[in-house]
Amino acid sequence: MNSIYKYIISFSVTILFSLLTFLFLLKFFHRTYGLTDASIMSGYISGIGSFFGGVVGGIVAFFATKIQLTNIIEKEKIESRKKYYNILRLLVNELEHNSSILKKHINPQQLDYFELLEDEVWLFIRFDANNHMPSETVSVLSTLYRDIRDMRSKNLDYSSSDVSDRLESINIILANINIFLENFNNNK
Known part of the structure; x- marks a missing residue:
């Protein structure tokens, strides 16, 4: 913001200097060439004043628009971060749900419980996840959700060790996402 004020002040000083120089030259030519008609001089002065007023108005409008666009872009970034934060919270809830299903039914013969596993949030954010999370976490999430599908x-046979591996993956992912969410809260 300070740099904008510096530009406005320096531009105003330049315009004022130019206007005073022009008025001095106009007065000089008025005396030198004997222009006695005051209406000609007032016409020049009002024309130059209108021109410089338009220039100053245009520059002020430019800086005002620039400030507004900067504020709008900043607000959009904040809203985008809030939205993604909320989506990550949903992903954490989905992972915790899947973890609880897998913990309760670690017996691979109970395949009916696998139908309770969810992947809706992941399907919603998977293409945009790399923009907000480390690529290692996204890679592990992709593998995990392929296994969940x-x-x-029920196309593949899963042993209890496979289910335990998925539980371990979920715990690692949850830890990484929670660290990310903590950092997000600290950077607000």
């Missing part, structure tokens, strides 16, 4: 479809 396979578990739900």
Whole structure:
């Protein structure tokens, strides 16, 4: 903001200097060439005043627009971060739900419980996740949700060690996302 004020002040001083120089030259030519008609001189003065007024008005409008656009862009960034923060909170809830399902039903013979696993939030954010989370976390999430889709479809046989591995992956991801959310809260 201080740089904008410096530009406005320096521009105003330049305009004032130019206007005073022009008025001096006009007065000089008036005396030198004997222009006695005051209406000609007032016409010049009003024309130059209108021109400089338009220039100053245009520059002020430019800076006002620049400030407004900067504020709008900043607000959009804040809103985008808030939105993504809320989506990540939903992802944490989804992962915790999936973790509780897998913990309760670690027996691979109970395949009916795999249908309770969810992936809606992940399907919503998966294409934009790399913009907000570390790529390692996104990679692990992608692998985890592929496995969850396979578990739900019952196309593959899963042993209790496979389910335990998925639980460990969920815990690691939850820890990473919670660290990210803590950092987000600290940077507000």
